[in-house]
Amino acid sequence: MxxxxxxxxxxxxxxxxxxxxxxxxxxxxxxxxxxxxxxxxHSLSHSLTDLKEKVIYCRSCGNLSDRELCEICANPSRDQSLVCVVEDIRDVMAIENTGQFKGIYHVLGGVISPMEGIGPSDLNIQGLIEKAEQGKLREVIFAMGSTMEGETTTFYLYKKLMTHTITLTAIARGIAVGDQLEYADEITLARSITNRIPYEASLKQNS
Amino acid sequence: MxxxxxxxxxxxxxxxxxxxxxxxxxxxxxxxxxxxxxxxxHSLSHSLTDLKEKVIYCRSCGNLSDRELCEICANPSRDQSLVCVVEDIRDVMAIENTGQFKGIYHVLGGVISPMEGIGPSDLNIQGLIEKAEQGKLREVIFAMGSTMEGETTTFYLYKKLMTHTITLTAIARGIAVGDQLEYADEITLARSITNRIPYEASLKQNS
Known part of the structure; x- marks a missing residue:
């Protein structure tokens, strides 16, 4: 050309x-x-340079940040003992968008994937273990994707954290709000039946 | 977000x-x-700044260039009296890719389109008229797209240039090489029959 x-x-x-x-x-x-x-x-060009030079990873949770501690970790009104573990910073954005979560995050930066040569040491796991050892955590919510790799990573962290007195929970899997049952896959449908909740509790969530 | x-x-x-x-x-x-x-x-960022700061339009033909005269206009082995008029610099790239054209180009920078408020004065036409008046042109090839606007622009230029002793030609419209006749539209098919060429000439082009 x-x-x-x-x-x-x-x-x-x-x-x-x-x-x-x-x-x-x-x-x-x-x-x-x-x-x-x-x-x-020029504005586009500078924004790309700034992006690479000024954005860093939060020392505490691994989220993107302009300062050493990200806005969420540095916010005194967030519950520092409630940690939601996610794969990726996009997951942080997605959960923050709901406005429902008042704890802090821990961003792994990926999931354990032997096929791609990614082991636990390649992920941001150590900081979470240290927080657990220092007795800083009350509850850890596992919010990894429900893929083989996501489930493996969740199980790995579960084994590491189960020896501490921390409540370990996983986000609910089920039929998405607004979805028809007939189009849901069987595994999701089965899980949504197993993990059913009192109707009165679901009523409260709808309002 | x-x-x-x-x-x-x-x-x-x-x-x-x-x-x-x-x-x-x-x-x-x-x-x-x-x-x-x-x-x-940084390399991406700089290339964008350079793009905007260093790329200019050729003084003679309106093509993109790093210097006052583009490589094609400045090339002494190109026929300066044979001008191919195109809408856009992408058309120059496309024709250059064929390696078949040895003249120079004239880039209009668009086509006449009353719907979008683009008139002849918004296009790079004056330079072409001047070259014609100075007797520099032997043949002008109209290579605008075969849209309503392209045809209008071609006709406008034809009227402007017909008073000079210049051969005015238009690129051939017809069935694309490799295409099946049954899938061609009727207008293209009709044109390809009207503008048929001696078989021996077409044989020569295939080899």
Missing amino acids: NYSSKYLEKAVDEIGQLPGIGRKTALRLALFLLRQEKEQV | NYSSKYLEKAVDEIGQLPGIGRKTALRLALFLLRQEKEQV
Whole structure:
């Protein structure tokens, strides 16, 4: 491809390295940027540099943060003894969006996956064990995805934490709110029956 | 959405302004960049700044260029009296890819479209008229898309240039090489019959 400009070619090369963006899309994006105001392109460019240089991982929970302690860990109104363990920072965002959880998080940064060569030592687990050993935790909620790897990781952490006097819980699996029963898979349906709750309690949650 | 980091949020905002990229994709791209080496992110960031600051439009043809005259216009082995008029710089890339055209280009930067409020004065037309008036042109090939707007623009330029002693041609429309006749639309099929060429000439093109 003749790009007429080595700067255009370089930009297309760089943009084309992003996941899910091929060369045709990269060219379309580069030509879009060429048509924008200089300030707008600078603003995008600076935001990418800032992203890489200024965003760090929270020392306590592994969440993304601008400071040593993330906003959630540093918030005195959050219950520091109630920890929700998640795979990924996107899970933190998803749970925060519900506005229902008042504890803190612990972000593993992945799940145990022998197929991909990811073992417990590759994950952010040590900090959670230390908090447990220091007697700081009252309850740990396992909120990993219900994949083989997620379940394995949950079981691994369960074995590590069960010797302490901590309540260990897992998020409920069941039929999603608004879903039809006929379209649910059997395992989810079976679990939702096994883990049924008093009707009056479910009424309270709907209001 | 709680991004835990204002730099992450800013980056997602900026990336999400690109065409065809929503906030979820923007977040995925931002998190991808966070996992990359610092050098890689800097390289992407700089290539965007360079793109906007260093790429200019060729003074002669309107193509993208790093210098005042683009590589094609500045190439002495290209026929400066044979001009192919196209809508967009992507069309230049596409024709250059064929390796068949040895003249130069003229990039309009769009087509006449009353619906979008684009008139002849919004397009890069004046330079082409000037070249015609200076007697620099032997043949002008119209290579606009075969849309209503493309045809209108071609006709407008035809009227402007017909008073000069210039051969005015249009690229051939017909059945694409490798295509089945049964899937072609009737207008294309009709045109390909009207504009039929001697079989011996077509034999020569296949070899």
